[in-house]
Amino acid sequence: MPRRTDGLSQELIVKTATGLLDDGGEAALTFRALTTSLRTGYGAIYHHVANKSDLLAAATDEVIAGVTTGVVAGTEPREALRTVALRLFDAIDAHPWVGAQLAREPWRPALLEIYESIGSRLDALGVPEDAIFDAAGALVNYVLGVAGQNAANARLATTDRSDFLAGVAAQWTRLDPAKYPFVHKAATQLRAHDDRAQFLAGVDIFLAGIATLG
Template sequence: MNKKTQGTQRRDESLSRERIIEAAIEILDSTGESGLTFRSLSEKLATGPGAIYWHIADKSDLLTAACDAIVARTVDAQARDTTPKSGIRKLALGIFDMMEAHPWAGSALIRAGGKMPIVRILERVGPHVDALGVPKSKQWATVSALLNYMLGVGAQNAANTLLARSGEVRRSELLDGVSAAWSQLDPANYPYTRSMASYLLAHDDRKDFLAGIDLILSGIDSGRNTN
């Protein structure tokens, strides 16, 4: 193989769709969605934008592809030989931790709609729901409740993580401020919110997230037992 052929092969490998996606993930992790441009990606890959456009249509396509890559790793890491409830819990925590590690993925997942990242999650949640004995007529509503909870709460936590990483405000400072404000509310008009003020200072987001999953699973049990 001559030097020209070797050089061409190296360029082709560096500009594969997979390499572009990995570079995009690295940029997203370090600078967030605003830092991902075709210029920044071109500089990181030492190539021109035209070579990238050969593999990626636009930024939306790139974000979905990057999101799909980390979702694929997350679901593939989940053991398949597990009970339905355990499988749902493990998957949910995997998605939560994924968005904690890659905060940009929270909004990217929500915008992905019915594309492959969501399909991968559905393909793991759905069989577990089916194995729990949920009637076919109620499976979509059940899966949707689980999916919307995972994405919604996970994305909110990811947004909080991004805010903390920006240096604009620390999590403890934010919670202290909210807690102080709630504790000053009129007890006659806002008794419950006021009672939750002290809880904010010590709660664990990850444990609260899993508690919500368990509430949905309890609802599935109740619904099945009444059928």
């Protein structure tokens, strides 16, 4: 394959790396794969990024920047929080490697942007100063934890989602109802529940609790 003759930018490198990560996860992101996809040599890539860790971080920053920017200015804080939370859920579903990277390097700009986006809107809601740090931490942990688990589950399932849920629900209904009464009641809802709707319901529960702090 002939070498590229146009310029190589960090933006293009990050975009290509994101595609490799989406297709095959972190194991698929190698500098050899990058040189093949970009039709260039190692030196041209190392001119822009130092190593795989820096490239993962840059790709994560790019994904999260698309989530935290663009929320319409002036949107009511509670609705803006719901929007940001859903955008994070969808972004991690589309790019499951992002969740692991955020946990690995919490000092990077991506996680700081998430905290700023959520914390500033909690402040706008009037959450007391002595409670806002805990409130923001709890909400961020819920959002990232559930989004990450949802993305992992989606990729572990070997069957259609509805078939997978029906199978789990069938297992639940076979459990001892005296020992697991709630699980038996939940089995019916499990078959047809919507992951995004359930996630957003959890965000609303958090916001309802946070509202009592004011």
